[in-house]
Amino acid sequence: MDHIHWGLLIVSYLFLGGISAGLFFISGLATYLQETGSPIYPRIARVGAMLAPWPISLGSLLLVFDLGRWYRFYKLFTTFTWHSPMSIGAWFLLLFTVVALAYFWAWLPGDLVARAAASVPRRLRFLRILDWPGREGLRRRLAAVGFPLSLGVGIYTGVLLGAVQSRPFWNTNLVAQIFLFSALSTGCATAILALCLGGTALDSRGARLLYGVDISLILLEFFLVVPYVIHGELSPLAAQQALRLILGGPFTFAFWGLFVGLGLLAPLLLELWEIRPLLLDRGEFHASRILAAVTALLVIFGGFVLRYVFVFAGQMTSFE
Amino acid sequence: MRERLGLKKKRWVIVLDTRKCIDCKACVVACKAENGVPIGQFRNWINGETGGDYPRLFASFEPEQCHHCERPSCVRVCPTGASYRRSDGLVLVDADDCIGCGYCIIACPYNARYFNRETRVVDKCTMCAHRVDEGKLPACVETCPTKVRVFGDLEDPKGAPRTLLSTHRYEVKKKQTGNDPHLFYLL
Numbered sequence: 001m002d003h004i005h006w007g008l009l010i011v012s013y014l015f016l017g018g019i020s021a022g023l024f025f026i027s028g029l030a031t032y033l034q035e036t037g038s039p040i041y042p043r044i045a046r047v048g049a050m051l052a053p054w055p056i057s058l059g060s061l062l063l064v065f066d067l068g069r070w071y072r073f074y075k076l077f078t079t080f081t082w083h084s085p086m087s088i089g090a091w092f093l094l095l096f097t098v099v100a101l102a103y104f105w106a107w108l109p110g111d112l113v114a115r116a117a118a119s120v121p122r123r124l125r126f127l128r129i130l131d132w133p134g135r136e137g138l139r140r141r142l143a144a145v146g147f148p149l150s151l152g153v154g155i156y157t158g159v160l161l162g163a164v165q166s167r168p169f170w171n172t173n174l175v176a177q178i179f180l181f182s183a184l185s186t187g188c189a190t191a192i193l194a195l196c197l198g199g200t201a202l203d204s205r206g207a208r209l210l211y212g213v214d215i216s217l218i219l220l221e222f223f224l225v226v227p228y229v230i231h232g233e234l235s236p237l238a239a240q241q242a243l244r245l246i247l248g249g250p251f252t253f254a255f256w257g258l259f260v261g262l263g264l265l266a267p268l269l270l271e272l273w274e275i276r277p278l279l280l281d282r283g284e285f286h287a288s289r290i291l292a293a294v295t296a297l298l299v300i301f302g303g304f305v306l307r308y309v310f311v312f313a314g315q316m317t318s319f320e
Numbered sequence: 321m322r323e324r325l326g327l328k329k330k331r332w333v334i335v336l337d338t339r340k341c342i343d344c345k346a347c348v349v350a351c352k353a354e355n356g357v358p359i360g361q362f363r364n365w366i367n368g369e370t371g372g373d374y375p376r377l378f379a380s381f382e383p384e385q386c387h388h389c390e391r392p393s394c395v396r397v398c399p400t401g402a403s404y405r406r407s408d409g410l411v412l413v414d415a416d417d418c419i420g421c422g423y424c425i426i427a428c429p430y431n432a433r434y435f436n437r438e439t440r441v442v443d444k445c446t447m448c449a450h451r452v453d454e455g456k457l458p459a460c461v462e463t464c465p466t467k468v469r470v471f472g473d474l475e476d477p478k479g480a481p482r483t484l485l486s487t488h489r490y491e492v493k494k495k496q497t498g499n500d501p502h503l504f505y506l507l
Contacts, residue, residue, distance in 0.1 A: 005422040005435065068420015068440040075400045075419055086423050087399035165393055165497050166429035236496075319429055319494045 004315050009066040014157045014307045015186070016059030017093070018179065019300070021154035022187015023052040024100055026213060027107075028143035028150070033209070044206055045139075047194045048187075049107035053100040055190075056153070060093060085163045089156040096149040103142040106135050154183035157307075161314055169242035169317040170310065172235075174228045178221060179310075182303050185217040189267075189299035196293040204278060204285045207292075211275045214299065218268045225260065242317035251309045259309060263302010270295040330408040331474040332447055333388070334458070335481045335490070335504045340466040341381040343368055347460035347469065351385075354448060354459035358438050363445040364460055383468060385460070386411060386432040386445035387493065387501035394424035394433060403442075409474075409502060410449050415441050429497040447471075474502070 027048020030041035039045055064073045077094065081087040117131035158179025161170040192210050195202055202210065232243040246255040274291060277283040343366055351363050364385035372378050392411045395403045402417035403424050413424075413433075418441035425433045425442060436443035448458035456462070461471040472479040481504070484490075489507040 005425050066421075068418070068422070068435060068442070072419040075417060079400050081399055081401055083396050084399045084423075086397065086421065090399060160423075164397065164427045166427055238496075315426060318431070319497060 004312060006066075006311055006315060008308075009062045011304070011307045011311045013059040013063045013066070014160075014179070014311065015304045016055040016062070017153055017157055018183030018303060018307075019186050019190050020052050020054070020056035020059070020100065021096070021150040022184040023048045023055070023190055024096070024103070024146050024150040024187070025154070025184050026188050026191050026210070027052060027103075028147050029213070030209065031139050031143045041206055041209055043195065044191060044209065046107050047198070048191050049103050049139075051190065051194060052187075053097060053104050056093065056097055056100070060097070085156065085160045089153075089160055092149060092152040092156055096146065096153045099142060099146040099149055103139070103146055105130065106138045106142055108135075110136075151180065155180040157183065161310060164314075166319065167242075167314045167317050168235075168238040168319065169245065170314040172228060172231065172239070174224050174231070175310065178224045178228065178306070181217045181220045181224065182306050185214055185221065186300050186303035188214045188217065189296035189303075192292055193296035193300070196289045196296070202287045202292060204287070207275060207285070207287055208278050211271045215268060215271050215275075218264050218271075218299075221264055225264075238317070238319045241320075242313075245313040245316060246309065249313075251313045254305055255309050258305040259302050262298055263305055267295045267298045267302070270298070329475055331502070332408050332410060332452060333472065333474045333481050333502045333504065334385075334447070334461065335470040335472075335484045335506065336383055337468055337470070337484075337506045338380065338382045339506075340468045341366065341383060342466055343381040344465065346463045346465060347383055350459040350463035351445070354451075355446070357443070358436060361434050361436065361443075363432075363434075363443070382505065383460075384430065384432075384493075385503070386428075386447070387430055387499070387503040388445075388447060390500035390502060391498065393427045393429065393497065393499055397423045397427040399423065406449070410447050410452075411444070412446055412449060413442050413444060415439060415443075418442050429494045429499060430501075 027045050030045035030048065031039055033040050064070050067073055076087065076090040079087065080091065113131050113135070117128045120127050155176050158176035161167075161179075162172065162175040165171050188210055192202070192214070195206070229243065229247070232239045245251050270291060274288070274295070275285075277285040345366060348362060348364055348366065351357065355363060357363055364383060367382045367384055368379070370377070370379045388409055388411050390409070392403075392405060395405050395411060399421065400417050400419055402414045402419070403411070404414065405411050420435065420441045422435060422442065425435060433442055433444045448456075451458060457471050461469040470480050470484060472481040474481050476482060484506065485504060490504045491507060492501045492504060495501060
């Protein structure tokens, strides 16, 4: 009777939701880090704000079309079931997307909004309110409101799996945190990638922030993945059997080679290498756009593989 | 008095005397006919196990279906409340409120739920609630030729389930998941 009910659509949604949460988190952080009243990292804050609402919107669409009856998705928002992780998550998702869109609007370049407002036809002139001058003042407040929501979206994707006591591969108290830190890390990497593709290399201050945060997050992931495996091995038989899927079973290469190796270890070493001059105060910092883009792609790829392995492997495990 | 007025709480259960099971699958067929279960999908099934070395052999058959748990994890994870537990213990799905997300299918330790291909929502054993409410037996119980299945009210002190469970050793499946399953297997 064992079937896979949640497939690639769910994997993609968990992945895209995590990226948005991470983008918002890093952008909010950059908005808050100020020196004499102005942000130190305006480019990072803006790129995060510009991108944050979109991956999760796409992910939500995928989620809706994964439902047996997609047009009933509104029922998620006519009810609130406090004991269902999915119900809590749906509300987090909705609130986060609304705040992320408002935050996007607050960070839109002023001249762009002014030009757009000027070209609005007379009949739609109420839209000109979008060119409200107090817009920029909302950035910090929206970041403050969005912080807990982004963390909620990031961690709930793991809680969704971890709270299922019938699947021993998921049912540990570490899965939620692995998903959270991976979400923030992939968001951070997406910001790095966007800055690289934007045409200019990172300056040394920006690099110190983005790489510093990402290195911390990757290290945190190590501190969760290793105990996850060790603790699982020291758990009741069902958990040990579940771990066989990544210890010799069909997901061994994906988990250790693609996620831990290519998705955590390789970018960790590359990022440490990149900011070595900043850490050691020796040598010249020369941001390499290609290296930064490759590093970011590895982190993003690793985040996808993590979710792929967990969603599929988890459904294959059960109590005997 | 409460009993005569029909106010006493009921708790419908099935007790299975699996040694009587001959794997004829009449219960599976009766269920599909009664409930219109799509071809290739099942609300109940029989776990068969054979083993040993010739000529010392064994065969055992265990019918299984939804365990109508006291603390069902499927109901806990349902985001819309479409999965619910009736006061008489039956775990049911309101097909009009189900959005077909599949979370309950994954959360059930017994894999007792399935995604109905025709209705596009989640479906499961109802213990034939529509028959039980009319005072009839569930289809699988009524049809079983070897009387493996005993249906009744666990709260009734003189009822068949209570009598069987008082006078036999029995087990429930996968109770370590904490669902408190109520499908009883006599040993």
